[in-house]
Amino acid sequence: MRPLLLSTLLASFLWSAPIGGVAVLVKNSPITLYEVQQEMKQSNTNAQQSADTLIRKKLEQLEAVEKKITVTSAEVKEELERMAKQNNLSMEQFLNAMQTVRGLSEKELKAKVEESIKGQKLYSAIAFSKMAQPTPTEEAEYYQLHLDDFSRPESFSVTVYTASSQEALQAKITDPMHNIEGIASKDETLAYNAINPQLAQILNKIPQGNFTPILPNGQNGFMSFYVREKNNVVTENLESSRPAIANAIMGEKRNQVLNDYFTRLRLSAEIKVLRLP
Known part of the structure; x- marks a missing residue:
């Protein structure tokens, strides 16, 4: 009886531990209370909003595994080099800038880049048809609605x-x-x-x-x-802004496709919210 009582107490203690405690189960894959607390801190959202964000990320991770989507270190390095070149910076300057401006260590930045690449691959895997490029009219409408994005001092x-x-x-x-x-x-x-x-x-x-x-x-x-x-303050004209506008519109369309897909996936997935902070 004593060993049984001891093991029960130990299990209870482990379950209630703030780091090891499970907050949500997504297809039997756990999201811990600690993860929810960290998300709340980083994104300045409440427990439910943070849990929703982590559930979406967990669904993406599980879907990537199911579809055998992987990202290599070479792909991450190539993307970082592209980002540095786009900003006219050496790799060392770019990494220092991301640390200074966004507070991201090299490890954290690589994790975010890996997540971004995986998201792009996920989109390619789940998109049922190729998206049409935006028309000149769509680009002009976007430009007028987002003039501030094309203005700079x-x-x-x-x-x-x-x-x-x-x-x-x-x-x-x-x-x-x-x-x-x-x-x-x-x-x-x-x-x-x-x-x-x-x-x-x-x-x-x-x-x-x-x-x-x-x-x-x-x-x-x-x-x-x-x-x-x-x-x-000067505003770039429409013609010179068209490449950036097209990228922005396509990005919004991709995000909408992904959001719709994972909204449907969440409705059918087995998700158990056990407790939140």
Whole structure:
């Protein structure tokens, strides 16, 4: 009786452990409470939204296994090289930029690239017919609806706030008038074509009078840019933007196909939500 009681207590303890505890079963494949908690933290969503995101990812993983879809390290390397070249950066510069601007280590970046390639292969495997290229009319409509995406300033007037503590920097962003110890600031003018392309994209999307998300500064600290002004904003014309517009439209169509497919798959899959944080 004693050994049985001990094993029961041990099993109960393991089941309730925050890292090992199972939150959701997708076709008998587990999603742990720890994974849900990490997703909540990273995406700033509630438990149910985070669980939904992880269920979708799990379905994609299982579908990739079922369809024998794999991604090699050579494919990941080739895609990283393409991304670096597209941004006019060496591989070392590109990896450093992704660490600084998006806080992604080389390992994390490779995982995301692998996931992206696998998604493209999944789409190719499940698409029932080839999508038609967008018509000139579709491109023109997209251009008018997304003019901001094709506009950029020649430079940004910013105030760069830096700190060794992410919490202190967040407090400064929340209350800019509050003097917080350990926060340094500097006014700068950043030329659009002279800064990292990823940073330029982030700054371009932030409205004037607002802060960027907190970013690693590459020196074991953190930084955030307060966008004071965008100088000499210019808009690319429709003709020069057509390649980017076509890619964006095709990307939206692919995402819609994938979303529809996995929505139907989820309805038929055996999914058990056991408990959420």
